[in-house]
Amino acid sequence: MTRCCELSGKLPQSGNNRSHAENKTRRKFRPNLCNVSLISDALGGRQFRLRVSAHALKSVEHRGGLDAYLLKAHDDELSERCQKLKRDVMKAKAEAAAAVAAA
Secondary structure: OOOOOOOOOOOOEEEEEEOOOOOEEEEEEOOOEEEEEEEEOOOOOEEEEEEEEHHHHHHHHHHOOHHHHHHHOOHHHOOHHHHHHHHHHHHHHHHHHHHHHHO
């Protein structure tokens, strides 16, 4: 399992440690991944356990929840599991809009 954020697609990056003597040693910059449970309002309050970076978690809160984040996110940065979740949210929102229009 790669150390990859399921929502933002952040991957480890590489760089150098630089000492006071200007020695260069290769190192990895890994994303700060957290195991969290996020709730989808459009899918009736279902919980989803995701492995996301702390930065993506702040973005989810800023955008107003998991559903809003998924609807605004590009498909190429989401994992396969999150892409399926995005399709389910879009379908649920369309069904709710159709029900309101029919009533």
